[in-house]
Amino acid sequence: MKCYYCKNVIDPEDLELMPKKDKQKNIKYKKDGTIDFHTCHKTCIQEKQIYKQKWENLDNYIKEKFFNIAVPARMYMLLKELHIEADIIQKCFESIENNLLSYISKKVFKDDVAKANYIFGALKNNINTFNENYQKQLINEKIKSESEYEVINTANSISFEFKAPKSINKLTLDFLC
Ligand SMILES: [Zn+2]
Secondary structure (H helix, E strand, C coil): CECCCCCCECCHHHEEEEECECCCCCECECCCCCECEEEEEHHHHHHHHHHHHHHHHHHHHHHHHHCCCCCCHHHHHHHHHCCCCHHHHHHHHHHHHHHHHHHHHHCCCCCHHHHHHHHHHHHHHHHHHHHHHHHHHHHHHHHHHHCCCCCCCHHHCCCCCCCCCCCHHHHHHHHHC
């Protein structure tokens, strides 16, 4: 028996059944009327739930900060292409939030998609540096917690520079590369 998510073999004690769902999120039934299940590792289901929760948090954050009602679907298409975890994306947004909001307030966007492009451009200009520093910080924290005689390094706190995207045209070209 293999896991629906990671495709590895499942030991019986790690098995959890997850009902299959159709596109409308309705539970699927087998011909005999019983629920049709995916077989999964318990840990894979938990990871999937954490992943989903992180994206929901990010969605709420972006909606609340930058858009009034709905976030254009394009925003998520672009964010998913980064292949970076949603909580790291959110932390990066938070680090440039004040500057980004002040830039946005001074600009007129022709629609929400143009605004999404701009917001994504600002994130993209900052995310790689942010992520590198964030990963370094995680490693440092791990080393610190593992070390009995730790030396507290106050110099490694993270600071970030806001880089606004130059123009939406430039952004569009970046996406094509
Ligand atoms: Zn698995």
